Amino acid sequence: MAERLTPGAHGRTPTPLLRTLRLLCLVMGLLVGLGAWPWASPDAVAQTAVAQTSTPSATAAARDAETQRIAATLRCVVCQNQSIADSQSGLAIDLRGQIDRLLAQGRTESEIRAYMVQRYGDYILYQPTLRPATALLWFGPFALLALGLWVAWTVVGPAARRAADTPPPSDARPGHSDMVADDGQRQFARRLLHAPASSLEEAWAAPGAPSAPASGRALPSEPPP
Amino acid sequence: MKRTALPLLLFLALLVLLGVGLTRDPRAVPAALLHQSAPPLQAAALHDPQVAVTSQDLQGRVWLLNVWASWCAGCRVEHPLVAELARSAKVPVVGLNYKDDRRAARDWLARHGDPYTWVAHDPQGLLGIDWGVHATPTTYVIDRHGAIRHRHVGPITPEVLNGTLLPLIRSLDG
Numbered sequence: 448m449a450e451r452l453t454p455g456a457h458g459r460t461p462t463p464l465l466r467t468l469r470l471l472c473l474v475m476g477l478l479v480g481l482g483a484w485p486w487a488s489p490d491a492v493a494q495t496a497v498a499q500t501s502t503p504s505a506t507a508a509a510r511d512a513e514t515q516r517i518a519a520t521l522r523c524v525v526c527q528n529q530s531i532a533d534s535q536s537g538l539a540i541d542l543r544g545q546i547d548r549l550l551a552q553g554r555t556e557s558e559i560r561a562y563m564v565q566r567y568g569d570y571i572l573y574q575p576t577l578r579p580a581t582a583l584l585w586f587g588p589f590a591l592l593a594l595g596l597w598v599a600w601t602v603v604g605p606a607a608r609r610a611a612d613t614p615p616p617s618d619a620r621p622g623h624s625d626m627v628a629d630d631g632q633r634q635f636a637r638r639l640l641h642a643p644a645s646s647l648e649e650a651w652a653a654p655g656a657p658s659a660p661a662s663g664r665a666l667p668s669e670p671p672p
Numbered sequence: 673m674k675r676t677a678l679p680l681l682l683f684l685a686l687l688v689l690l691g692v693g694l695t696r697d698p699r700a701v702p703a704a705l706l707h708q709s710a711p712p713l714q715a716a717a718l719h720d721p722q723v724a725v726t727s728q729d730l731q732g733r734v735w736l737l738n739v740w741a742s743w744c745a746g747c748r749v750e751h752p753l754v755a756e757l758a759r760s761a762k763v764p765v766v767g768l769n770y771k772d773d774r775r776a777a778r779d780w781l782a783r784h785g786d787p788y789t790w791v792a793h794d795p796q797g798l799l800g801i802d803w804g805v806h807a808t809p810t811t812y813v814i815d816r817h818g819a820i821r822h823r824h825v826g827p828i829t830p831e832v833l834n835g836t837l838l839p840l841i842r843s844l845d846g
């Protein structure tokens with residue numbers, strides 16, 4: 448007998464396989480969404496509100512440290528997977544020098560970032576500004592996740608429920624316990640179960656009963672002596 | 673049938689989106705200054721450090737800025753086309769000598785020809801930073817109102833020259 452998926456008890460709960468698939472969809476969607484979210488580099492998030500080194504007594508070493516810190520939050524346009532602090536490309540070296548010069552002039556960090564964005568665009572920031580043009584980048588992964596969940600629940604869910612409710616093939620035979628019987632067969636089974644021994648022949652004679660053997664033997668599954 | 677068509681449609685839409693994404697250049701950095709006022713170009717002339725050159729003189733005209741250097745191989749490759757551009761477009765082509773040695777740059781021009789109206793010398797790359805230069809050669813098209821209308825990063829090819837730059841210049845020149 449070929450194995451087949453047994454439906455749930457009432458035909459409404461999805462099978463274990465479908466439950467696992469739905470959970471897998473959810474987890475993968477969540478991972479994709481989280482991975483695609485434009486996470487900032489740690490330094491970009493930790494922007495200090497303290498006024499920058501604008502006092503004349505600021506030491507060059509402090510400015511150097513500040514330059515490095517700001518440069519670490521900006522992406523090198525030439526070596527595109529490195530920050531301006533890490534990259535040794537000519538442009539990165541120039542831009543670090545420019546950051547140092549701007550700090551010496553007393554510019555604040557946000558002014559320096561605006562200076563860079565004005566010349567090199569959003570790409571130089573690790574975290575793009577939220578604008579109508581970048582809304583798709585920011586919210587797209589979550590929109591895709593919501594879409595995936597909606598598909599899972601409205602398309603896969605009812606399909607699973609429908610599969611569970613589908614009646615079995617019409618060639619189901621009594622005596623085979625893994626096949627669901629039709630109504631007539633169920634009624635016959637009930638009569639057999641609840642009837643006293645003397646009225647078994649009545650149960651066999653009632654409509655819906657399978658054709659009885661000519662010998663009148665009540666239980667066709669008993670082996671002949 | 674309708675139910676099964678929906679995931680298929682979504683998949684096809686995703687396929688189109690990703691397919692379009694494959695045609696884009698992931699390393700391309702869009703010009704931040706596009707349609708903005710061109711930064712002022714004021715520097716010492718390459719040929720004579722005592723002479724100051726400025727882009728103020730070019731106000732009211734369509735002009736091109738070509739960022740180049742004697743150490744840049746791509747600039748050597750495109751140089752004949754820059755000359756061709758200057759000839760056929762009939763607009764001033766200004767050079768920005770980027771992070772280069774003055775003598776080396778002048779020798780380079782003497783060897784390969786000088787199509788430029790004038791050349792600004794930018795030894796530290798500060799002007800380059802103002803113009804958002806991140807690679808050489810780079811060519812900018814500036815309109816009569818001083819706005820940058822187009823930027824081409826990389827050597828000018830005949831396709832770029834005839835397909836993009838010349839039509840744009842002609843339309844801007846009126």
